Amino acid sequence: MVGRNALMRISWIGLTLIGVFFLFARAQDIIKTRSSGLPSDHTTTFAKLTGSDFAAVKASTPSVAKYMSTLEYGYTLYELTFGLLFLAIALFACGADNAGPGSPAGPS
Numbered sequence: 001m002v003g004r005n006a007l008m009r010i011s012w013i014g015l016t017l018i019g020v021f022f023l024f025a026r027a028q029d030i031i032k033t034r035s036s037g038l039p040s041d042h043t044t045t046f047a048k049l050t051g052s053d054f055a056a057v058k059a060s061t062p063s064v065a066k067y068m069s070t071l072e073y074g075y076t077l078y079e080l081t082f083g084l085l086f087l088a089i090a091l092f093a094c095g096a097d098n099a100g101p102g103s104p105a106g107p108s
Contacts, residue, residue, distance in 0.1 A: 015086075026080040029076045033072045037066075037069045
């Protein structure tokens with residue numbers, strides 16, 4: 001049978017991996033926004049809402065495309081903040097040393 005401390009350590013590793021994934025996904029959004037102006041997962045939504053492709057908007061009204069890219073950067077930084085906070089909580093508040101009762105940081 002797996003002990004409580006082992007389960008807490010496995011949970012901590014899982015939460016850390018999820019936090020790293022959050023940061024990796026946001027980094028990919030920043031890279032894609034820098035190269036094309038819009039993350040690839042937002043192009044379909046943009047086309048459905050506006051009725052035109054982002055490349056067409058970029059060619060016809062560059063100021064609107066620049067504004068959309070700026071919004072995407074802001075939204076990505078907003079999500080990146082929550083990814084960093086999630087990772088900080090996973091690493092420090094739920095870390096391996098905080099494995100519950102009997103641990104150095106947990107209740108006795």
